[in-house]
Amino acid sequence: MEKNDMKKKLKLKVSAIKDGTVIDHIPAKSLFEVITILGLDTIENQITFGTNLESGKLGAKAIIKVSDKFFENDEINKIALIAPHAKLNIIRDYEVAEKKIVEIPQKITGIVKCFNPKCITNHEKITSCFSVINTSPVALKCRYCEKITAEDEIKML
């Protein structure tokens, strides 16, 4: 058997899904944040995940496989801030039908906390909202207080 076929077979044995989405190249430390942001902790689909897997790029990576779930781009792009190298494989009938990469969206709503302690969003129940003014390094401008949250100041809600 060819090496690639062998690898594929081995992978399928462990975690094959018939239809759905595989999110790969998630930094291991961000796995549970990704699960929360995508709302995977509240849906009823079958989900498998692995973490602390070897990755040349990330050191330790995580992978999530969601059966019968196909994300909209803006839905999946929410994770771009914490998993900028994430890749999606769309699986149909056990085959990779499409590959996607995440992109930082123009607006970030409801997932990031404004770093400014005097911002109204940190005092009342308000959905935070930022426009992305730079993607590398990431810089987010708060819709409300107009302050810029820099990449190293980003905290998820």
Place this chain on the structure above:
Amino acid sequence: MKKDLISITDFSKEEYLRIMELAADFEKNPNQELLKGKVVASLFFEPSTRTRLSFETAINRLGGRIVGFADPDSSSATKGETLHDTIRMVSNYADIIVMRHPLEGAARYAAEVSSVPIINAGDGANQHPTQTLLDMYSILKTQGTLDDLNLFMVGDLKFGRTVHSLLQAMSVFENPIFNFIAPESLQMPRGFKHHLEERGIRYFEHEEFTDIISEADIIYMTRVQKERFSDPIEYEKVKDVYILNKAMLENTKPNVRVLHPLPRVNEIATDVDSSEKAYYFEQALNGVFTREAIISHVMNLK
């Protein structure tokens, strides 16, 4: 769609000019009963006597009636009512809301919640757009133009919201030059300099200004606040460098005018008051005409 004034960048250059035109009209004839039969809510969640009196004078001159509170102790905020609920309630009662709030972004949020126009009378260290418009009106009145001006901004340029907003507003006009004079620890933030660089606008940074003051058309003074310094020795080093006195104005351009958002402490010596180049008290009066103009503009009264 209702119109609000939350951030100075909400308005276009055409709107700035429209406000200036209306302000000039109100200056000629301050008492115009455009708000007759209308109720204005004046919600000051933090005290600001100067801004509040200026707004209330403008509203009175427009024939409007005022409801509201002058400090948060007399509002339901002390009972734990959210800003959301206060604004929802008051926007049922009044035709327009003027709001001052200590938290940044409060005005933008209020505008989302309110069914009537909101005018931001200051939200923390964020925006104070009506101050900026009255500053612009003062510049226009004294210089006859908003183009080709050399603007000196002096003092706390790091935390001073008035200079940040004025920089943003003036950068839409032709060929401005900015001179920023501040101690190293209170320099103009990077983001605002980037804003100018993107537009190809010249700016210069200095720690002293005595030798270059002759180039200025406008000297916009702000307070260097002691509490902004983590090192008191640093404050002692710079505090006297930024005191403008009458002698310093001797070799300046005849058209130069000294502006200050007030209150001043000691950054403008009192001997400047008698100089024809001092303009800060007139600037405060211009605030009434400008606020009449802003109210009329957002309510489509003129």
